[in-house]
Amino acid sequence: MKSNFEMLAAYNTWVNERLYEAAANLSDAEYRKDRGAFFGSLHGTLNHLLLGDLIWMRRFTGEGAEPDKLDAILFEDLTELRAARRAEDARIEDYIKRLDEAALTGTIHYRTTRNPTDIEQELAPLLIHFFNHQTHHRGQAHCLLTASAGAAPSFDLLVYQRQTGMSLRKGSGGAFAAVEKRPG
Numbered sequence: 001m002k003s004n005f006e007m008l009a010a011y012n013t014w015v016n017e018r019l020y021e022a023a024a025n026l027s028d029a030e031y032r033k034d035r036g037a038f039f040g041s042l043h044g045t046l047n048h049l050l051l052g053d054l055i056w057m058r059r060f061t062g063e064g065a066e067p068d069k070l071d072a073i074l075f076e077d078l079t080e081l082r083a084a085r086r087a088e089d090a091r092i093e094d095y096i097k098r099l100d101e102a103a104l105t106g107t108i109h110y111r112t113t114r115n116p117t118d119i120e121q122e123l124a125p126l127l128i129h130f131f132n133h134q135t136h137h138r139g140q141a142h143c144l145l146t147a148s149a150g151a152a153p154s155f156d157l158l159v160y161q162r163q164t165g166m167s168l169r170k171g172s173g174g175a176f177a178a179v180e181k182r183p184g
Helices: 002-024 028-032 042-061 078-098 101-105 123-149 157-164
Strands: 107-111 118-122 166-170 176-180
Touching (some): 002 101, 002 157, 028 042, 028 123, 101 123, 118 123, 157 166
Antiparallel strands (some): 107 118
16 A cells, blocks of 8 residues: 555656646746636646645644645745745655555544544545545646646656556555566
8 A cells, every 4th residue: 555655646746847847838927817727827726736735744744834724825936836846745755655554554633624623534545635636636737737828748647657667566465556667
């Protein structure tokens, strides 16, 4: 199970680099144009992606900022936002690497943001939600990029796996494990 989360954390870093590279190629007006997405613009969507990760990483680790508004603009400047994104992606990868199987099968306690409620939940399903949330909003970002620039790079996990040599292979016990593609 852990190897799948390690792959998703590495994929998250890879795809965010592609997303920010494409965003940096837009004019500021296109980047900030409200196109009716959940968080309006690509700028709002990128801020929300980082914000959601900050909230969840605070819940997972007990460390870092925990914004209290889901539509907060954390950074007005794309360069600063990108630097914060890179730092958070490195933090996510490090956190996942430090997890052991016991932690993955354990629970965490946290308080929800919108309607404050105390929750206890298993960590592994929360990590699935965490990575799925990123994918959900990156899909919106992809649509916003396409509307702004006419095209956007692929964000497919399969493209990441092919470009990095990572693939999924069924291992012992029916679990999937990330493996590196070897030449030859």
